[in-house]
Amino acid sequence: MSRHWWLALQVARRLWFRATLYAVIAAITAVLGIALGRFIPDSLSDVIGTKAVDAILTIIASSMLTVTTFSLSTLVSATSAAATSGTPRAISLLLQDRTAQSALSTFLGAFLFSLVGLIALNTGLYGGGGRVVLFAVTLAVVALIVVMLLRWIDHLAGLGQVSETIRRVADATEPPLTALAGRPYLGAVGWATPPDTATAVLADDAGFIRHLDIARLQAMAEALDLTFYVRVRPGDYCWLGQPIAYVDAPKGLGEPDEDNLGEIKQVFTIGPQRSYDQDPLFGLTVLSEIASRALSPGINDPGTANDVTVQAARLMTRLGQAFVERRRLEIEGAEEAADFKRVHLMPITTTELMEAAYLPIARDGAGMIEVVTTMLQALYGLTQVGDAELADCARRMGETVTARAREGLPHDMDRERLDAILEKLSGPELHPLR
Template identity: 25%
Template sequence: MDRYWLKIKESIWFIPTLYSLFSVILAITFSTIDHIYHQTILMYVPHVLLTTVDLAQTILGGLSAALLTMTTFTFSTIMVVLTTYSSQFSPRTLKNFVRDPMVWRVLGVFMGGFIYTTLSLLFMQESIAGESVISSLVGVLYAMVCLIFFAIFIHHIARNIQVNTLIEKLTIEGIEAVGCYEELLKRKDMTTETTDNWQVRGIANPIAAENDGYLQLIDIDQLIALAQKHKGKIEMNCCIGDFVQTSTPVVTLYTNNQITFEEVDKLFVVGSERDTRQDPVFAIQKMVEVSLRAISPGINDPNTAIHNIYQLGRLLGSYSQLPKKDFIFMDEDKQSRVKMSLHSFDELLYQTFHQLRHYGKSDISIMGAITDSLIMAAVQAPLESKKDIWTIQLYLIEGMENIDFQSLDRLFYQKKIDKLADLVGEESVNGI
């Protein structure tokens, strides 16, 4: 993975810059045709589609002002949506909208249209007065393309501002992050079993981060190559998504020699924000925050929280299928080189539900949705993970003991507890 190219592609200015460069090339191309090949134009383009220089200047001037206005309106709409994401959903969900290529593609089209019309006006000279030009035709066609993109943009914004669409995207994002680890499991040089029980020997050489931040990505192949080069083994001291400092050893190389490291940034990426590409835990955290906002007194939208909690069950079910053992990566000689650990499933369950339990324990619909999500996870979970699911359910019940629920509320919740107990193979308990 070329991380530098990835950072460039994900930056806000990348797509608008591409469209702007395309517009510059387009303006230069058709201005050259108008100046040098205007006689050839008359042979292949119907005369009705061509204009004089004066008319072309009028058209391009009007289009330039109109496209600048549409660009300003589009940018203002983007700012409003970003504010809505931050206040209504979660500040952590802003990146989901910022990374949306459609948003910046539309902005790039409008910026490119303004650049094209402005440059075409600049290049249009009185020396070709009285001659027919094609630049205005291209400008009109570009403006029609902008109108189409504007309609698509409005539809896209209206759809993505809906919380259910955001929840679905967050769920898919988390499942794709889990899929990264599932792809690792398919590697031929990877195993969760090791014959030497991962015995490390030699001098410990810690490799620390170059800056404070969150561990976003790791490069397994680079780590294997480094361990093989020094005939040692590497242990990861942190999990993806952990906060590290410049003095925090992210990985440790055990070898017989004391060595120094160069180009540490090739081994892992540490950034100021968490990233979901290899961090399903962060995707879950964002979904939890959306639910917490929904059940807050200021918003009071429990149905949104319930729908989101159901999606959490899907994501937790996928995560539960990952092995609890460490991932061991080998070189081509089948020598164990790198050991990587994941966040444990029981820890993830607690991190997912402890805040939801605290703020939603007096609402039986929220607690019922949490148990339903545990049921969804238990359907997919292997036997060893089902015990963790039952443990978190008992924890939820403990937090509800001092809440005064009515008889039908108890019956409603008890049915869900019984169903979960049957799925995980445990004896049911009295709920509340």
């Protein structure tokens, strides 16, 4: 995805964007009745009644503003609850919730529609035919409000709950994680050491890499006969003046060099917060943060940590399956070639993914045998997916979990249970653990 489309997508996800869009459509719809009214016979207005539309619009106008304010307060309370019980890094996902945005936008749009309609009615802009059109549209708006209220009430049952927060983070993590198997370098080629003649591109700001426009780099490389060596990936932190890329230009960068280097820097979107879109490590890190908070002494909720462990195992299983499919295509010679062959990019290793998902839980849950049990089962399951690299990382993480558990479990009985679990998982026959 290009940088411009990515920025447009970030705007479209904002709460105000959909609300503004609905409000504009509602205002246009109310005014459109004036233009369409002349095609409707005025005699039909006698059937409806001259005051019917006024009464309905007055009710909508007086109630929808209150409903909108209440719904917005509910959303704020839900995000606060998610930040308290989960992690503040998940708030952006709740604010991007489509159902919540649609509900708020529908209520605000209905309020503005009724307000514009009342203004037009009281100023005499609607004739008899216009009132008929406005009445028909008003009935459609009432039906839309009822449907959205029912959806919103059902949606409120889970909004802000920690289980819902975990699900949303997992859903946001899965696309970039599974895409990592098919396009491990975002469509570019693997890292190679840049030549000594390559020019360093220095970061002009401090922060996280939020987005990387590889296609734009490839276009510049083809136009100017360049080769790029990108040292950072989305999610990496960079400091002011850090070399974030090197560019090899056999024919020179042209004049002036600063302009070309400035254009290259625009490919790297740097900001104070990480983004889920191209950064699977961020999603796994947020999941582990939720588990760590649940395992803190003040909350002491090992069940939530187990839920996170299972969700992370599900995501890593999908990744392992994608790895197996990619290697099958490599053997058959059907693997797709890199789209951006003039761009070299640092990889994300399976070890980094495994540590982001499980290392904090292994540290904070080492003293709880129920958390250790779930982690060992999940890690054992990852060794059975069929990918050798993933299996090796899971075994090493299992050794880490075991070592921390032996030090952290406070009672001999728990350590005996740990030995029993390890024996079952390493025996010739795996028995279901309860």
